[in-house]
Amino acid sequence: MWGLNLTALELTAADRVVRSEQCLSTEVDSETVLMSVESGCYGGLDDIGSDIWRRLEKPVSVAELCDGLASEYEADHATIEADVLVFLRGLLQKHMIEIVPG
């Protein structure tokens, strides 16, 4: 379906990311539903995923994103960063977010 996206694997905390314009999103109850316009594929996000998705409306660095989450969720920063990177790489591979150049 999607080819292996090397940029996704290379994502680091220093990168800035934003929602992809070709990804439609909407909330149903407490879930966020995503749809890729290009592929027609769907995705669903739970509460925390939906919270992160809300924070991706404007370009944000992965580090800033993790800082914001660390202030609200009870987990250490390293754990949050590791989880967030896995989550974001998944979204990148599905072209639902993109890396902002520069």
Place this chain on the structure above:
Amino acid sequence: MSSSSVDFSDFRLCGWRVRSELSLPEDLAWVGPEQPVDIDIRLGKVPDALIDAVQVTPFLQVAGNGDCRLEVSAAGRYLVRQGREVIVQPAPGATSAEVHVFLLGTVFGLLCHQRGLFPLHASCVRIGDGAVAFCGTSGAGKSTLAASLVRRGHALVSDDVTAIDIGAARGPLVLPAMPRMRLWRDALEALAVPREVLTRDRIELEKYALPVSGIGQFLAEPLPLRAIFLLRSEKAPGLDGASLMPAMEAVALLTGQIYRRRHAEAMGRRSELFQGAARIASSVPVRRLTRQLDLGRLDEVAAMVEELVGL
């Protein structure tokens, strides 16, 4: 058509007042109060092609402003503009039935899209004080189950296409479209409706247009949408069942069941329809209903639907 027709008259579709130079089935005659005309259907010349248009299918062009041109060799050409105007140029020798099939099918769907509605490929019945819609692939039994519910005393709201107003303040509303039922022939026999009541709808399909007065009452008032069922037929015997779909699957299902979806996407409605599907999925339960391919057990499935809807 078996029903007689009236020229230059007013008709109703989804509560719209439709003024038509082309005769439409008499059962669509406008009987409502005096109100401005919403849609004009006229006979005229349809151009060979639209300017600045995308060819969506071999039959359909969509222009940048959302205007649509449909051409079917046996029936004719249709130009659908801004949700307000339809120009029909019948093909030489086309019968009124042939012209109507596309006017009341694809053209109706295009009008729904141009007017901002969410047309779902579904049959719909009033159960209690709300509307219940049934989706599914061809042959899954949408119309058949709807007819079975009508026979149990519920009113038919829409057949084949259920037009949903997603912008209504108190949640999605179903706008009843046209009082016809399209049923597979074997299903009709199970319902024991006399065959001579029917007129053939489209030659290549074993389906018939059945005036609803034959088996029940048709409803014209908008109704709140209460539930949606996705039908799936199983040949193997086993228990029938209905499970609630997770939000993501419900949105994917509803988006996939939009009537004339490719046409709507070419009109630039993709995002709007996705939001609409989400609005519907957050307003009403969407269930997958598995039933056995056994027409003798239709009543049991209908009773299960009544129970799930909370009748």
